[in-house]
């Protein structure tokens with residue numbers, strides 16, 4: 001693997017490890033950003049990248065993001081991420097092998113689902129290591145697919161930034177996958193008007209069945225709405241899209257929504273309120289973390305319900321200090337990490 005310590009996305013990462021197996025035909029990267037607050041937790045993303053460097057960039061950025069997300073959510077976990085950029089034909093065998101490789105990391109990294117990975121994949125990993133989460137449990141124990149919890153956290157955040165109610169409000173949802181569709185369901189039940197877009201026709205259709213108005217994927221961020229909710233992939237807020245945004249508030253699930261740091265200032269300059277992604281989308285990792293440490297579903301529910309009040313506090317702090325919301329959030333996290341390192 002290329003030298004990650006000189007990579008532009010390197011940010012003091014503790015370790016970056018190549019995983020995979022040539023005979024099985026799979027390859028990936030585990031990035032461990034920080035274990036200051038606990039084992040590094042973060043999902044397994046399966047994606048096709050044009051170049052191996054793009055996969056490394058994603059692993060570095062996403063693992064750092066997990067450190068910030070977990071610290072912000074007050075979880076006893078650090079930040080890590082796996083990116084699998086090549087999947088072999090025998091998926092189960094690949095994930096079992098990957099389980100062995102996660103085990104060899106000795107608990108510095110705990111795997112779970114992210115884009116492209118399923119509960120079955122986690123079960124295959126679990127046959128080889130205990131350092132995995134995201135597997136359904138019984139008897140009120142936390143566990144299983146984390147995305148409904150992410151949807152709930154996003155929904156409650158959307159509701160809060162809109163002043164406590166979504167009834168009659170128009171929400172533009174970009175990406176109606178696991179989280180986006182769950183969000184659409186909660187919003188529709190509450191009387192919101194939905195505008196939706198997805199590159200996957202099947203995923204789009206089920207959101208349309210909820211009453212959502214479908215628009216082109218290239219236009220969803222431009223439609224006139226009360227709130228724009230990015231729930232597809234990252235970097236959707238950038239120099240090209242920000243001038244075109246049709247809503248005064250952005251609040252969604254996608255990781256790394258700002259393409260570059262300055263995009264936060266670009267949003268601010270347009271008077272658009274940006275709910276920092278990692279504050280809003282912590283529901284899934286809250287469930288994953290609770291499962292790993294053996295908490296109950298009730299504890300997960302309580303932690304997820306703390307997201308929206310936390311978001312409002314971050315937005316207030318940003319306003320009071322005249323900084324962007326993500327700068328305010330980052331400052332809170334850095335303080336927490338520094339305190340943990342000192343302790």
Ligand code: NAD
Nearest residue numbers: 146147150175177178179198199200203232253254255284
């Ligand atoms: P998913 O794969 O189920 O859904 C993503 C959806 O986005 C898919 O339907 C896909 O077709 C669609 N999409 C891709 N490119 C698009 C485009 N250009 N325009 C419109 N739609 C597009 O994934 P998910 O689990 O719902 O996650 C969505 C986002 O939320 C990701 O950024 C993920 O990292 C983030 N997130 C997910 C969780 C979780 O619990 N699953 C937790 C935190 C953050």
